[in-house]
Amino acid sequence: MSKQMTGAEMVVEALKDQGADTLFGYPGGAVLPIYDAIFQQNFVKHVLVRHEQGAAHAAEGYARSSGKVGVLLVTSGPGATNTVTGLTDALMDSIPLVCITGQVPTHLIGSDAFQECDTVGITRHCTKHNYLVRSIEDLPRILHEAFYVASSGRPGPVVIDIPKDVQFATGTYHGPKNIQHKTYQPQVKGDLAKIRHAVEMMAAAKKPVFYTGGGVINSGPEASALLCELVKLTGFPITSTLMGLGAYPASGSNWLGMLGMHGTYEANHTMHDCDLMIAVGARFDDRITGRLDAFSPGSKKIHIDIDPSSINKNVKVDLGVIGDVAHVLEDMVRIWRTSAPQVDAGALKQWWKQIDTWRERKSLAYRPSKETIKPQHAIQRLYELTKDRDTYITTEVGQHQMWAAQHYHFEKPNRWMTSGGLGTMGYGLPAAIGVQMAHPQALVIDIAGEASVLMNMQEMSTALQYRLPVKIFILNNEYMGMVRQWQELLHGGRYSESYSEALPDFVKLAEAYGAVGIRCSDPDKLDDAIMEMINSPKAVIFDCVVEKAENCFPMIPSGKAHNEMILAELSDDAGVEIGSIIDERGKLLV
Amino acid sequence: MNAPTLNPPPPPPSPYSSALGKANIEQHTLSVLVDNEPGVLARVVGLFSGRGYNIESLTVAEVAHGEHLSRITIVTSGPPEAIEQIGHQLERLVPIHKVTDLTLHARAIERELAMVKVRGKGDDRVEALRLADAFRARVIDATTESFVFELTGNADKIDQFVELMRPIGLVEVSRTGVAAISRGPEPI
Ligand SMILES: Cc1cc2nc3c(=O)[nH]c(=O)nc-3n(C[C@H](O)[C@H](O)[C@H](O)COP(=O)(O)OP(=O)(O)OC[C@H]3O[C@@H](n4cnc5c(N)ncnc54)[C@H](O)[C@@H]3O)c2cc1C
Ligand SMILES: Cc1ncc(C[n+]2csc(CCOP(=O)(O)OP(=O)(O)O)c2C)c(N)n1
Ligand SMILES: [Mg+2]
Numbered sequence: 001m002s003k004q005m006t007g008a009e010m011v012v013e014a015l016k017d018q019g020a021d022t023l024f025g026y027p028g029g030a031v032l033p034i035y036d037a038i039f040q041q042n043f044v045k046h047v048l049v050r051h052e053q054g055a056a057h058a059a060e061g062y063a064r065s066s067g068k069v070g071v072l073l074v075t076s077g078p079g080a081t082n083t084v085t086g087l088t089d090a091l092m093d094s095i096p097l098v099c100i101t102g103q104v105p106t107h108l109i110g111s112d113a114f115q116e117c118d119t120v121g122i123t124r125h126c127t128k129h130n131y132l133v134r135s136i137e138d139l140p141r142i143l144h145e146a147f148y149v150a151s152s153g154r155p156g157p158v159v160i161d162i163p164k165d166v167q168f169a170t171g172t173y174h175g176p177k178n179i180q181h182k183t184y185q186p187q188v189k190g191d192l193a194k195i196r197h198a199v200e201m202m203a204a205a206k207k208p209v210f211y212t213g214g215g216v217i218n219s220g221p222e223a224s225a226l227l228c229e230l231v232k233l234t235g236f237p238i239t240s241t242l243m244g245l246g247a248y249p250a251s252g253s254n255w256l257g258m259l260g261m262h263g264t265y266e267a268n269h270t271m272h273d274c275d276l277m278i279a280v281g282a283r284f285d286d287r288i289t290g291r292l293d294a295f296s297p298g299s300k301k302i303h304i305d306i307d308p309s310s311i312n313k314n315v316k317v318d319l320g321v322i323g324d325v326a327h328v329l330e331d332m333v334r335i336w337r338t339s340a341p342q343v344d345a346g347a348l349k350q351w352w353k354q355i356d357t358w359r360e361r362k363s364l365a366y367r368p369s370k371e372t373i374k375p376q377h378a379i380q381r382l383y384e385l386t387k388d389r390d391t392y393i394t395t396e397v398g399q400h401q402m403w404a405a406q407h408y409h410f411e412k413p414n415r416w417m418t419s420g421g422l423g424t425m426g427y428g429l430p431a432a433i434g435v436q437m438a439h440p441q442a443l444v445i446d447i448a449g450e451a452s453v454l455m456n457m458q459e460m461s462t463a464l465q466y467r468l469p470v471k472i473f474i475l476n477n478e479y480m481g482m483v484r485q486w487q488e489l490l491h492g493g494r495y496s497e498s499y500s501e502a503l504p505d506f507v508k509l510a511e512a513y514g515a516v517g518i519r520c521s522d523p524d525k526l527d528d529a530i531m532e533m534i535n536s537p538k539a540v541i542f543d544c545v546v547e548k549a550e551n552c553f554p555m556i557p558s559g560k561a562h563n564e565m566i567l568a569e570l571s572d573d574a575g576v577e578i579g580s581i582i583d584e585r586g587k588l589l590v
Numbered sequence: 591m592n593a594p595t596l597n598p599p600p601p602p603p604s605p606y607s608s609a610l611g612k613a614n615i616e617q618h619t620l621s622v623l624v625d626n627e628p629g630v631l632a633r634v635v636g637l638f639s640g641r642g643y644n645i646e647s648l649t650v651a652e653v654a655h656g657e658h659l660s661r662i663t664i665v666t667s668g669p670p671e672a673i674e675q676i677g678h679q680l681e682r683l684v685p686i687h688k689v690t691d692l693t694l695h696a697r698a699i700e701r702e703l704a705m706v707k708v709r710g711k712g713d714d715r716v717e718a719l720r721l722a723d724a725f726r727a728r729v730i731d732a733t734t735e736s737f738v739f740e741l742t743g744n745a746d747k748i749d750q751f752v753e754l755m756r757p758i759g760l761v762e763v764s765r766t767g768v769a770a771i772s773r774g775p776e777p778i
Contacts, residue, residue, distance in 0.1 A: 120629060125640055129684040132628070149684055183625060184684045309678035312671065 215281015
């Protein structure tokens, strides 16, 4: 297993040993030896992006859709700093990445050498961990350790900064073996006594709800399967965060839709009124809790999470179970089955009756139009026309992202790639490229806003170079719609700088890149146009011209409780008065 | 020398602090065993600044040379929920072996070393030496018009000594910060 080779060759060898067959990158002086090693092998496929931020998001899309670690390679200085947004995005959303950066030679570090920057210093705050490799002896261990750290426990991005002299140096390579990390050994198995206690609490509940999140996706398809089984066994209602969509199928009868700021009426009211909340791999984000002191005031709370710091961070819970979702749910399902607890069937029936009255509010309804394409309608049509295919959805950030979450329905995990925690405009197109690399035969669609997609539009070239037929479905409202909506609700309709001026002609832009451009503004022609997009063997930019002033509802205004949602009906006739719904305290919040 | 009276204005109300805001503030001493690798201290300090936690005092030194283990002692303050978070956040750092809240779990012994420079003549010198004796402070440097005292003890004792020296002619103080260890035969 141990062989003599250069540091650059070790990088490639370690990628092979880790099964990392796809690498997103951009060359430069400080990584030339590694690019030379890549040139001389056939295992690792390198995807040349057009901006290092694109490499990071592509690696994220690759990772999230495949369950593998996403890998990127960039040069020192500007190459490294350009990845910072993507690394931060991956940290916030718990995405496993390994980012290899070149560094100036060891003896020049600290001298303000050409394209030197303190990469480990800069990325310390936006990585799960990072390394500066000081000698060739350390390199094989660090390479394998980086994959281990990125993918175990709560996943996250890891940077390996490799000075150029270390890439040239020769040393002894070791394979991954079963590296036992000295200090980092996250707990995956949950405490059985606590799981038993959780089952007792669940059996006694009269108004329970599962609140699930991205941790279920992180834990793997097995976790989703176990979650579905547990929902079936218990008969409890289930809602999910933006990050957890697809873990439980949207067609499942216990599904309440997404919760939170733009979640459904039924999901948020169920959370508010429940007597037992079972949080599974979700982190009580402020988009979920709204006003903390009014968050589900009457409930007992169970929280299953692999990261002890997630438990009791924002919301105090009654029972925290530390462990991996799949491991804990496996025990929970087994204990539930063997103990076959007597649930209060009468109470549960009553609870479902209550939930059904909330469902009747039809909180995702919107006023249809014959003249313009309503953005919600566009997503619904896109869903209907793609749901029976092998489809993966990515998004940019804004209203379109929320409409996608509300109106596109996911049946399986790993099909939905979105920037939740950081909310990075420009995520969706490179992420789609990463997804398409992982799933060459699949239909990959970036549901985009016209403002966001311009932030990494250069990646169209990447898509074309590798013949990746990604579809960019732009809900073009000629506004930074989400910003415009907040300005309408909070700032008296003063639309400061939120109008998308001087937009490119997206059809011509597509053609300029060598892709296909489609435009549609007529609701009657929408289906045909979508079919044309789906059937195109090439990358497509679809300019879907939608209603400009549409707001995304329902919405829990900042600083409000779950049962103080604004619904679309109210907003229609209340108009300007919506501003008064949000108080001064709420305006302070983001 | 006039000691600046530190009376910071109350922080602006954070919209997020409703749950934690008015909780009682406690002071805790955390002991953190870390791999002594480059940057580890920056990780710990960066965590505190990045997440807005307080550092009242911080000391660090290698304690097991062969194993490259360092021990960081941090005195921090905040509501109990925040202190619990700090512990968990520290545990997330990859090169960290163990975090122990000595205040919570170990009836810790805490000591700090201070060197205190005092300038004065005549009766002031006599008074300084008398007080030093009472505090078991040693003279480690002397001139005809100054002393440097060395003093160990818990932070309160040192505070008290410094306050007593102030009117006599306190020039400056250098303190190590708190080192702490648990009582009894067991390690942390
Ligand atoms: C414009 C905009 C609007 C938004 N509106 C909403 C909204 O209305 N509703 C909404 O839900 N979100 C919304 N979000 C997203 C929101 O900001 C958060 O990203 C999201 O709510 C967090 O999801 P999560 O709690 O599932 O946590 P994640 O960020 O997915 O974190 C996962 C949690 O699971 C844990 N975990 C990870 N792996 C495992 C494992 N193997 N086993 C056990 N636990 C594990 C982690 O420790 C962590 O605590 C919005 C974002 C944007 C940009
Ligand atoms: C990099 C970045 N800059 C700024 C923002 C703030 N922001 C959030 S949504 C949004 C508008 C997005 O506009 P568009 O992509 O057209 O989407 P729409 O809301 O119109 O659907 C902005 C500017 C952000 N999330 N990311
Ligand atoms: Mg827009």
